[in-house]
Amino acid sequence: MSRIQPSSPETSRRMAKVRQKGTDAEIALRSELYRKGLRYRVDYEVLKKPRRVADVAFPGLKIAVFVDGCFWHGCPKHGTWPKQNAEFWRQKIEANRLRDTDTNSRLLESGWTVLRFWEHESPIEATDTVAQAVAIAKEKRCTSSPGVNKKN
Ligand SMILES: [Zn+2]
Numbered sequence: 001m002s003r004i005q006p007s008s009p010e011t012s013r014r015m016a017k018v019r020q021k022g023t024d025a026e027i028a029l030r031s032e033l034y035r036k037g038l039r040y041r042v043d044y045e046v047l048k049k050p051r052r053v054a055d056v057a058f059p060g061l062k063i064a065v066f067v068d069g070c071f072w073h074g075c076p077k078h079g080t081w082p083k084q085n086a087e088f089w090r091q092k093i094e095a096n097r098l099r100d101t102d103t104n105s106r107l108l109e110s111g112w113t114v115l116r117f118w119e120h121e122s123p124i125e126a127t128d129t130v131a132q133a134v135a136i137a138k139e140k141r142c143t144s145s146p147g148v149n150k151k152n
Pocket of ligand 1: 070075076077078079118119120
């Protein structure tokens with residue numbers, strides 16, 4: 001295994017810039033969720049070995065939310081493959097994508113609901129999707145626990 005390192009100051013600058021951008025999308029989603037009255041955990045460790053952290057999580061309901069940066073995770077709309085240091089970026093982005101897939105299947109196996117959004121997606125629409133998943137999970141939790149009377 002060779003270590004992946006940024007090979008130029010430009011590359012490092014780009015990494016820093018893109019990382020910041022991803023964070024903005026997460027913050028937009030979080031504030032929209034909060035505005036909707038949803039309470040969640042941020043950067044929550046959903047798996048210990050290997051360690052995986054969800055951007056937003058509802059641990060009680062086992063819902064993990066990820067906001068994937070268009071560049072870092074190779075968005076089909078905005079993913080770009082830089083020509084400069086092409087191999088470095090290809091490895092980096094491919095590694096992220098493989099890890100995303102791996103995280104999804106590990107979480108699904110352990111009963112989590114996984115919601116993934118692209119950085120470019122509307123935080124309002126993403127929030128609707130999350131709110132829906134939360135409502136479904138809450139309902140499931142109610143009807144599956146013994147001693148609770150079902151409505152209707
Ligand atoms: Zn995108």
